[in-house]
Every structure is written in structure tokens, then in C-alpha cells.
Amino acid sequence: MKTFLKLFLPFFLLLAVSSCEVSKQTKTAINLANCEFRLVSAENVVIAGIHMDTYTSVKDLGIADFAMFMGALTEPQLPLSLLLNIEVKNPNPAPAGINSLEYIIFIDDIQMLQDTYMKPITVPASSTVIIPVQLSMDLKQALKGKSMDAMLNFGFNLAGVGHTPTRFKVKLRPSILVGKTSLSYPGYITVKTEYTNGTVSQ
Secondary structure, X not given: OHHHHHHHHHHHHHHHOOOHHHHHHHHHXXXXXXXXEEEEEEEEEEEOOEEHHHOOOHHHOOHHHHHHHHHHOOOOOOEEEEEEEEEEEEOOOOOEEEOEEEXXXXXXXXXXXXXXXXXXXXXXXXXXXXXXXXXXXXXXXXXXXXXXXXXXXXXXXXXXXXXXXXXXXXXXXXXXXXXXXXXXXXXXXXXXXEEEOOEEEO
């Protein structure tokens, strides 16, 4: 975050003298430099209409759902949706603000999705805020070239009912709004974690 301050602090100081509102936005934006980001949980995993979170092991998967999953593997697309909860911790004695948050999601070192969370976020002083990021993608496209067995195992591991922990890597690039100008953080903040049986471990 020091790079962020080094690049934009002169610009912030210049804007700060132009108006009280911009000055307030500037202080809130600068506080973002000390914030910490953490992946808290991955939940509501749904593959081809099957809610994987309801199972604790592959053996619990009913015959009907298993047949549905295997049938979905023969379709052109294999829809996957899940909710990632990203925690932002603000240790500052004043609020920190984010105008938008660009993210790139990697699962087991495979880039799954790149998008932007467009809702403004304010993190109160000495507090944490959870950003719920809803993801939807075509698992077949993401795992292009992989076998059906590989897709099946990937889905089970992602839901925490497989034998192998799922490795998440999230690259985050927050943007701030100073006056009417949007400024992006110079580079990505990388958060890595593993997800096993509904538990995220750093």
C-alpha cells in the first residue's frame, strides 16, 4: 500500500485544498492504504442446479443428484455459482472508502473469472466489513480440455466434499473516488487460502 500513497498522495493533497467534501473523500481514500483483505468463506456452491453445500461427503450425494450432475456433464455448459465473502479490516481511527473492487478469481491455479464489484464500500474506523461477491461461471469453459472425471472431482472439492482442499487465490484491485475522479490501486492485492469442508484456512 505504500506504493499507492507514494503515487497519489501529492494528487490527494492538491485536491484536499479545493473543497471540504473532496478533502473528506481524500482522507477516507488514504485510510484504505492500511486496510487488510482476507477471504473469509466460500459458500452456496451450486453446480448444475445441485446445492453442494448440503452434502458432507461424496457418499451423501443422492442417486437423483448424482444422475443430474452426470447428465449436466454432457451439456454444452456446466453452470457454477458460489458466494465469496471477502473481509476488509480497517485498523485506522477513521473510515476507509472503496468506490469499486476489481477481482480476478483463481481456483486450483486456474483463472475462473475476472469482474468488478461496483458498489461503494465504507469501512468504519477500527472495524471490519464483509464484501459478498456472487460468482457465476461456466465450469466447462473454465476447465476446457479437462476430462469428465476431473470436472466431477473439481466440483466436489470446491464444495468441500472431496478429498483434496480447494486452493483459492483472489487478486483484488480497489478503486477510490476523489471528487469525480476514479483512481485504481497500482497493482493487485493477492489473497491466497484453502477451502476444505466448509472451512477457509489462511
